[in-house]
Amino acid sequence: MPSAAENTKGKQVSPFHECNTSPLIQLAFSSLISASVKNISTRIAGVGAYTPSRVLTNQEMEKMVDTTHEWITTRTGIQERRIAAPDEATSDLALHAARAAISDAGIDPRQIGLILVATASPDMLFPSTACMLQQKLGLAPVPAFDISAACSGFLYGLQIAHQFICNGTHSHILLVSAEKLSAITNWKDRSTCVLFGDGAGAVVLEATHNSRGVIDILLRADGSYHEILRVPAGGSAMPVTPDVIQQNLQFIQMSGKEVFKLAVTAMQDIVEEILEKNQISPQEIACVIPHQANTRIISALADRLGLPMDRFFLNLHRYGNMSAASIPVALAEAKAEARLHPGDKILFAAFGGGLTWASAIIEW
């Protein structure tokens, strides 16, 4: 299938042709691009979140595995999580969040030139969850693909979208992070099942000439640690067989202690690096939106930065770890609670399987 930029008849057209915006807007945008691609940045034009209605409390978990509300809250901060319905797939969660973000941005969905979905729990190995979402939004033939970077997926997606916007390929991109982790959780393993939850968050990213928007994004990965947080089976390395199922290898496995230590160091280092690189002091950050895995990891980051905990937006007590979806759901809630003001510098930090980790600073 030809790309939108190639046009269906192979004719070279404006890269914004696929946006279906008015010819006047296309012309204005094309002139801006040719004037100076370098002056373009990315702003978050709209945010949206969706979490399933079913609440699974720690008290209910006590009846499922050998655990206590007290253990879960003191070790992680989590009090409850959301669980998707059996007939709700990751793309269904994504759809709700995407619609909310599009509505918040106040754009015509046909302006969207690219759909990205960050997920560690896709509907299926392929087609991508992004394609499933595109179909549900009725946005064919807009390009769509998934990003696999576990809990860092939203920030990896932000960087990919930012590059497409800065190089002038797209003016509007829909980035959704969605997870149905309950489908890949071993509900008999107390060391993991108490940690995760389902949900989706989305942003509409828009090209801007205003100084407000993305200031910087840093991405990192170290595959030598791939075994400490993973779903071993279900891919080409270990196809699912009855034997694999009997050993529960199709579910999330994690060496919690090891992941914890690496998460603390990696998140602190990458946050200090992005602040130093951009000559921004921690005190200039109005709000930190970290990956929501564990309150202790976040308070260690607060200590290292010398920031009070009230500068951090936390919602993990209500949702647990929603992997890639954690940051955009927190972002949408922070906006809804009027925690973000024009001109505020917002810091993001994530850490997850891969290992992957990342940070970003935006001006709201």
Ligand SMILES: CC(C)(COP(=O)(O)OP(=O)(O)OC[C@H]1O[C@@H](n2cnc3c(N)ncnc32)[C@H](O)[C@@H]1OP(=O)(O)O)[C@@H](O)C(=O)NCCC(=O)NCCS
């Ligand atoms: C998972 C985590 C909360 C466990 O906390 P911890 O303080 O490291 O706990 P440990 O793994 O040392 O386990 C301590 C004990 O609690 C037990 N335990 C584990 N899960 C339990 C549960 N749900 N309820 C009660 N006891 C539990 C362990 O079996 C262990 O018992 P033992 O000492 O008799 O062997 C913590 O390691 C963590 O948050 N890790 C990082 C998780 C994370 O961020 N993952 C995602 C990255 S995106």
